[in-house]
Amino acid sequence: MRFDLTLIQPWINPSSRVLDLGCGDGTLLKTLKQEKQVFGVGLEIDADNISKALRNGVNVIEHDLNTGLSNFQDRSFDMVVMTLALQTLRYPHLVIDEMLRVGRECIVTFPNFGHWRNRWHLSSKGRMPVSKFLPYNWYDTPNIHFCTVRDFEKLCEEKQIKICNRLVVSGDHPLNPIARTMPNLFGVTAIYHISR
């Protein structure tokens, strides 16, 4: 399982109601259902992922996150999760507002554009970074709204969103204690547990 999906599980309570935005093939919800008896619903737009999620026994609803979450009632879920999808949205800040309306708490994970490798790529080559984690060319990428750890925290501050927990990891392993003091420089993936 992807590292960020493993890390967020302790923040999700057993038997809670979880809405997973961009649930992919349903791996997270399937695991949460088996191990924590969570009632999960996933939203997904990709046809192949929807089929896989159905076969994984997960509730999956075909839904374009760019149309918002107005179909969902206030506080109808305990936790709303969105992993590695923030940067693909037309209006990420509005979706975060909506997540906090629909769920009591939220988990957001995103690729940290402030990582030193991106900075180095941009400053030395003068071109948009293309890497293993960000494999797209600038003109043909689903990632239209990159942000950094600092950008995200600034947004939370402006919107008076409470950051309950933060984990910044280096792809598939935690940061060492020194790197942890500079998450915006060394974090590849940022993981936030937020609420109002």
Added chain:
Amino acid sequence: MNQTPHTNKDNVGIVSPQTLHFSQPLQLACGQVLAAHDIVFETYGELNADKSNAILICHALSGHHHAAGYHSSEDKKPGWWDSCIGPGKPIDTSAFFILSINNIGGCNGSTGPTSINPETGKIWGPDFPPLRCRDWVESQKLMMEHFGISQWAAIIGGSLGGMQAMRWALEYPDSLRHCVVIASAMKLSAQNIAFNEIARTAITRDPDFHGGRYLEHNTLPRQGLGLARMIGHVTYLSEDGMMEKFGRELKAGNFVRGRHDGVEFQVESYLHYQGENFSSGFDANTYLLMTKALDYFDLAREYQDDPIAAFSNAKCQFMVMSFTSDWRFAPSRSREIVDALVAAGKEVSYAEIEASHGHDAFLIPIPRYMDVFQGYMQRVSDELKNLSQPSAIPGDRHAL
């Protein structure tokens, strides 16, 4: 000898309809009682030992019991949902026992307007009691009891059939584990009722209609019924789909200057064929009755018009599907079902299938439709293996 479609491995082969007579009275929603009635049905696949693998197919407006396979080796066309029912198909006959019935009020053998009213000894005709979706659910429940099935693995229906499946989920929540609702709605829109009324008016204004007593006059309102079907047919397709299928192709004539041959577009010819074909095989009173049942259906009427309150009674899991070009049962209608189910805390999945075939798409083996349908039905059949306690209904514990 060439291999005929009747012997292909992907269909159920030759099937025979059967008839059951129910002598107990059936209380109808309109207040009348049907003293006794017949149901014509077909079954596909084998009922397992604990009778846990049964699936009920609910048919739509002009549907009937013959959903899959062929009636004889000379039969040109298979049952109306052969695309989805058969070995290796979404509703897999190697995993499930499938019951497909002709609803009461129909004209394919089950008791309906063309049957004899035992009280008068005459054909019911227009005097056949008006029916609502819940009446079909009640009669289907009698079939369920006849087969000794305590819980359906799934109830599946498209369009008007989806309405019956949803009504089941509310009326008998313990009697089904899965409800598959395809190209349906919680209630018809005014535009939808309007189309049905135009079709009904075409029938009732036919001089051969005779107030519905055409059989007593040894005639049929063919013109009206044919016209009704033509109108219906256009609304079941989409503009793009019709353009793909017919374009502006001519069936006869041409536009050569200096001449005037009678021009007939392919689409005209097709519609006339559909209308004539339908009007010789379908009963006009049944058409009136079925379209009215469709208009009357309102899932949440008894729940203060609150679909969330309505679905709160359900205990099964739901799969909802819609088709992008379906404008009579648009994706937004399906999405209303899904949103109400989510708000009611029920287990639900939803797919909106890209298709140019309009409402008819639910009958067509569109690859993504088949994949999604199969994926969901796989879940239904996987569950059969873990069914040690028949009363265990997934979804119940999650009710808000």
